[in-house]
Amino acid sequence: MKGAERIEIDRRYCKGCMLCQYVCQFDVYEQGQERSALDYLMPRPARIENCRVCGLCESHCPDMCLTVVAQMNRKEKR
Amino acid sequence: MNPLGEKYLRKDFLPFLFCPGCGDGMIVQSFLQAVEDLGCRENLAMTAGIGCSAWIAVYIHADVLKVLHGRAIPAAIGLKATQPSRTVVTFTGDGDCLAIGGNHLLHAARRNIDMTVVVVNNQLYAMTGGQVAPSTKVGSKTQTTPYGNVEKPLDGCKVAAAAGATLVSRWSTAHPRQLIRAFKNALTHKGFAFVEVMSQCPVQTGRYLLGSGSPQFNFQWLKDNCVAVKDTSQRDEVEAQGKIPLGDFLQVEKPEFMEEVRRMNERVKEAKAKGGER
Amino acid sequence: MGNEACAEAALLAGCRFFAGYPITPATEILEVMSRRLPLVDGLCLQMEDEIAAVVAMVGASWGGAKSMTATSGPGFCLMQEGIGLAVAVEAPCVIVNVQRGGPASGQSTSTAQGDFYQARYGSNGDYSIIVLCPSTAQEMFDHTVKAFNLSERFRVPVIILSDEVVGHIREKVCIPDADQLAFAPRKAPTVPPEEFVPFKPDADGVPFMPAFNTGYRIPVISQAKSLSGNRGNAREADENIRRIVAKIEDHLDEFADVQVYGDPKAETAFVTFGSVCRAARSAVDMGREQGLALRSVEVKTVWPFPDTLVRKALAGAKRIVVMEMNLGMLQREVERVIRQPKIKIELFSKIGGIYPQPQEFLRFLEEKR
Ligand SMILES: Cc1ncc(C[n+]2csc(CCOP(=O)(O)OP(=O)(O)O)c2C)c(N)n1
Numbered sequence A: 001m002k003g004a005e006r007i008e009i010d011r012r013y014c015k016g017c018m019l020c021q022y023v024c025q026f027d028v029y030e031q032g033q034e035r036s037a038l039d040y041l042m043p044r045p046a047r048i049e050n051c052r053v054c055g056l057c058e059s060h061c062p063d064m065c066l067t068v069v070a071q072m073n074r075k076e077k078r
Numbered sequence B: 001m002n003p004l005g006e007k008y009l010r011k012d013f014l015p016f017l018f019c020p021g022c023g024d025g026m027i028v029q030s031f032l033q034a035v036e037d038l039g040c041r042e043n044l045a046m047t048a049g050i051g052c053s054a055w056i057a058v059y060i061h062a063d064v065l066k067v068l069h070g071r072a073i074p075a076a077i078g079l080k081a082t083q084p085s086r087t088v089v090t091f092t093g094d095g096d097c098l099a100i101g102g103n104h105l106l107h108a109a110r111r112n113i114d115m116t117v118v119v120v121n122n123q124l125y126a127m128t129g130g131q132v133a134p135s136t137k138v139g140s141k142t143q144t145t146p147y148g149n150v151e152k153p154l155d156g157c158k159v160a161a162a163a164g165a166t167l168v169s170r171w172s173t174a175h176p177r178q179l180i181r182a183f184k185n186a187l188t189h190k191g192f193a194f195v196e197v198m199s200q201c202p203v204q205t206g207r208y209l210l211g212s213g214s215p216q217f218n219f220q221w222l223k224d225n226c227v228a229v230k231d232t233s234q235r236d237e238v239e240a241q242g243k244i245p246l247g248d249f250l251q252v253e254k255p256e257f258m259e260e261v262r263r264m265n266e267r268v269k270e271a272k273a274k275g276g277e278r
Numbered sequence C: 001m002g003n004e005a006c007a008e009a010a011l012l013a014g015c016r017f018f019a020g021y022p023i024t025p026a027t028e029i030l031e032v033m034s035r036r037l038p039l040v041d042g043l044c045l046q047m048e049d050e051i052a053a054v055v056a057m058v059g060a061s062w063g064g065a066k067s068m069t070a071t072s073g074p075g076f077c078l079m080q081e082g083i084g085l086a087v088a089v090e091a092p093c094v095i096v097n098v099q100r101g102g103p104a105s106g107q108s109t110s111t112a113q114g115d116f117y118q119a120r121y122g123s124n125g126d127y128s129i130i131v132l133c134p135s136t137a138q139e140m141f142d143h144t145v146k147a148f149n150l151s152e153r154f155r156v157p158v159i160i161l162s163d164e165v166v167g168h169i170r171e172k173v174c175i176p177d178a179d180q181l182a183f184a185p186r187k188a189p190t191v192p193p194e195e196f197v198p199f200k201p202d203a204d205g206v207p208f209m210p211a212f213n214t215g216y217r218i219p220v221i222s223q224a225k226s227l228s229g230n231r232g233n234a235r236e237a238d239e240n241i242r243r244i245v246a247k248i249e250d251h252l253d254e255f256a257d258v259q260v261y262g263d264p265k266a267e268t269a270f271v272t273f274g275s276v277c278r279a280a281r282s283a284v285d286m287g288r289e290q291g292l293a294l295r296s297v298e299v300k301t302v303w304p305f306p307d308t309l310v311r312k313a314l315a316g317a318k319r320i321v322v323m324e325m326n327l328g329m330l331q332r333e334v335e336r337v338i339r340q341p342k343i344k345i346e347l348f349s350k351i352g353g354i355y356p357q358p359q360e361f362l363r364f365l366e367e368k369r
């Protein structure tokens, strides 16, 4: 099954609303200790290995600052 | 910044002025997904009124005219009239569209002018700090109904349909897939399209009406209180339960205003060329 | 008819969008436009109210068309917020106010000049605006052409402050061929979209204006803004507001118009604007026949008030009488401009809707001496 290569959270715009954690069905996120440029505590994709790249968190992020980058399998690799 | 944002947002205007967890940013994203899918950015001409939700338009890197409280629809008519090929979209709040701008809504719908009105319904006036709106439920305590609201709310979708809108949908920020589809329908519909979006406002609606300012709580409230329906009988049922029906309520073809104007102009010019003025 | 002359001029000046709402004594302008605009591929809309009319006009202006609206007293009140909008988003457009009696519904079929200050200060906040006052049907025509040109030149709403007498008067109007008139083009951007800064002014304080859907993806908000068009901070808001005022006031010389009728050296001077100029001219003529030297100073561009020109036109006058159909609005401006302890600025004021007779002016000079 395809997983996430990485999840990027844009420090510049994150407001720490934690809706990503709320919508994720696979318990990928937890509240982190790092603060964003806007001084909010940011989420941390602590269990990224659980991610199914469903895109829910990305499409629900009110500040459009989440990017879920899928792992590329061999065939797709350029 | 996700790829959609990279492509479509006005970077130098960020971050969004919306509070943490506000639904308005989610509407930006759903709308942009519709624009991306349709590839209609260059044709897009947006207008907006005043209120938190009006800022949705400003962050989108396309032509936007943000006018006065309640007056986004007439501004859109001016833009449509001067170039009918434009895809004209108006972003308003529930107060903006149904209170101060209510008259403009009625008459634009009546004309069936080809445009899309997006109404962001957060059930009160958010930008000014949580006062009662025409969409606020009876009994709600807001900053200006400290003893509970005694006024019956207005259903924007029903008003628009009664006035002559030819496309009417209501979805919520908790239903992004359906919302994107509704936006796409509206943007490609030839006529007056009205799309209401139930949206969470944790800071005002959440705190004053629903009892919690947490974004998660408010998001869940939408999931629990908005019910997708297939037909009107279901709609009444859902309303009777005190919940909010969602759905694509109406889509019909009717003569469109600018088309009719174009036809009239042709006819008049032809008659004039032949001699008589009428 | 003055109102018809106004509509003719608008069509000739290239106006292709008109939005209005019927109101006496301005309705004829809407009627003529609804008949004529379709013939030139324009659009005339009767909106649901004057607020919608003025805002639709602003939308059409950003849409790329020369646009216009016309109204009177109560409708002019409703338009005030929209006029401020046009100022803030720097949308060229023309607003005709054919004045009638006020306040509120006042006297719909009677003439008045009570909107003198409203035309200048009717919207909220600091701003500057251009207001032209015709006194003949010919001037309804000429001022309308001028109004379109000034609005494009400075990206500002221009108000034609007419009144019932001028709007409804029937007299000969000479309509020149279009090629005999000069039309100011809209100042289009000179750089491609990537380099374009939306509200960065040119040397004259006026920014360049791309129409919507020409690739510039411009953000136009009604708030005080930064050069990029975003909400400005305190410094940016300050600069923005000062600029939209200065772009008009610094160029007053280009368009200010004050005329003198009669003997320019006469010791007794009338000061007038709008339709009252007509009666004043007759009074000057009648005075001359009686051996009485008179001059009438006619303020054609009332806002920004042409201090220097008015001072010049009144040089040497020993007795100054302001003639107007309100309780002393122009008088107040003249008092501000002419500060000579020996000269009292007198007021002949007629309200209630009856146009003054020249004989009344002469009698006033006699009686109040
Ligand atoms: C003419 C006028 N009246 C009042 C206001 C103040 N005002 C600003 S936003 C707003 C209400 C906005 O509520 P809504 O339209 O529901 O949008 P929201 O902020 O909830 O998204 C009001 C009353 C104004 N800007 N202009």
Ligand code: SF4
Binding pocket: A004, A023, A024, A025, A026, A027, A028, A029, A050, A051, A052, A053, A054, A055, A056, A057, A058, A068
């Ligand atoms: S993409 Fe889906 S599974 Fe992965 S973190 Fe986001 S919500 Fe969770």
Ligand code: SF4
Binding pocket: B017, B018, B019, B020, B021, B022, B023, B024, B052, B053, B122, B126, B127, B200, B201, B202, B203, B204, B205
């Ligand atoms: S007040 Fe409410 S609607 Fe406005 S930005 Fe904040 S959360 Fe959003």
